[in-house]
Amino acid sequence: MEYYAIVLAAGEGKRMNAGKNKQFIQVGKKPLVIHTLNVFAQDDWCKSIILVINSNEKKRMKELIDNHPVGKSVILVEGGKERQDSVFHGLNCIDDPEGIVFIHDGARPFVSRENLHQLATITKEKKAAILAVPVTDTIKQLKGENLTTLKRETLWAAQTPQAFRVDAIRAAHEKAAIENYLGTDDSSLVERLGYPVEIVKGSYDNIKLTTPEDLQRAQAFLKEKSDEREKA
Numbered sequence: 001m002e003y004y005a006i007v008l009a010a011g012e013g014k015r016m017n018a019g020k021n022k023q024f025i026q027v028g029k030k031p032l033v034i035h036t037l038n039v040f041a042q043d044d045w046c047k048s049i050i051l052v053i054n055s056n057e058k059k060r061m062k063e064l065i066d067n068h069p070v071g072k073s074v075i076l077v078e079g080g081k082e083r084q085d086s087v088f089h090g091l092n093c094i095d096d097p098e099g100i101v102f103i104h105d106g107a108r109p110f111v112s113r114e115n116l117h118q119l120a121t122i123t124k125e126k127k128a129a130i131l132a133v134p135v136t137d138t139i140k141q142l143k144g145e146n147l148t149t150l151k152r153e154t155l156w157a158a159q160t161p162q163a164f165r166v167d168a169i170r171a172a173h174e175k176a177a178i179e180n181y182l183g184t185d186d187s188s189l190v191e192r193l194g195y196p197v198e199i200v201k202g203s204y205d206n207i208k209l210t211t212p213e214d215l216q217r218a219q220a221f222l223k224e225k226s227d228e229r230e231k232a
């Protein structure tokens, strides 16, 4: 089974507060984005990696990849103002309507190969699938002054990758653009088209490095893995 991977790295990392795009932050021994690229570079099912980057970081990103070769060629594409725009720019590089594309946050370096293969297999059959985990907190909804509690059994926290047939996700993005809909993930765009989206249960380790606390967690996670390897 084969898929294209769009890896998004064209954000600013404002919530990380590092004074630079968080993709360049060192996590363990490598910059964040290199960890994420390695996941796809080391998966035989991934036939092409498209990395969406900031226009003013082209040179820096090229140098970074030259200094940390991932073993697969990486196509660099300029991103847009919003995450959704960056995804659309990435999709424009794929001329294979019946192919499968994975859309993934560069800020999620710990996705497992097992989950990637589960996603690809389901998407081949069903057109759209995402990784998600059951919500463990109780979620409150505040509308005006009215606080209510949502039914936790029905709630899932969406992750990436999110996988789609190329023609389906392209149609979803085109409709969203016409209707000025801005979603926080790609699945929401496909849901609006009326296509069913399957959930593949992911892992709580597949965190998105958003805040400095997430970075500390990621450093600890890598250290734990490296200690385990040393013991084995």
Ligand SMILES: Nc1ccn([C@@H]2O[C@H](COP(=O)(O)OP(=O)(O)OP(=O)(O)O)[C@@H](O)[C@H]2O)c(=O)n1
Binding pocket: 008, 009, 010, 011, 012, 013, 014, 015, 016, 022, 052, 079, 080, 081, 082, 083, 084, 086, 087, 105, 106, 107, 108, 208, 209, 210
């Ligand atoms: N215009 C944008 C905005 C975000 N992203 C990417 O989408 C992923 C998820 O977004 P987020 O975690 O919000 O990253 P940032 O936008 O960089 O963070 P912040 O919102 O704190 O600035 C990141 O890998 C980010 O680089 C992107 O490619 N293009």
Ligand SMILES: C[C@](O)(CO)[C@H](O)COP(=O)(O)O
Binding pocket: 083, 105, 157, 158, 159, 160, 184, 185, 186, 208, 210
């Ligand atoms: C796509 C996503 O990672 C799913 O959880 C999330 O919605 C991205 O949100 P962000 O605000 O762009 O980090």
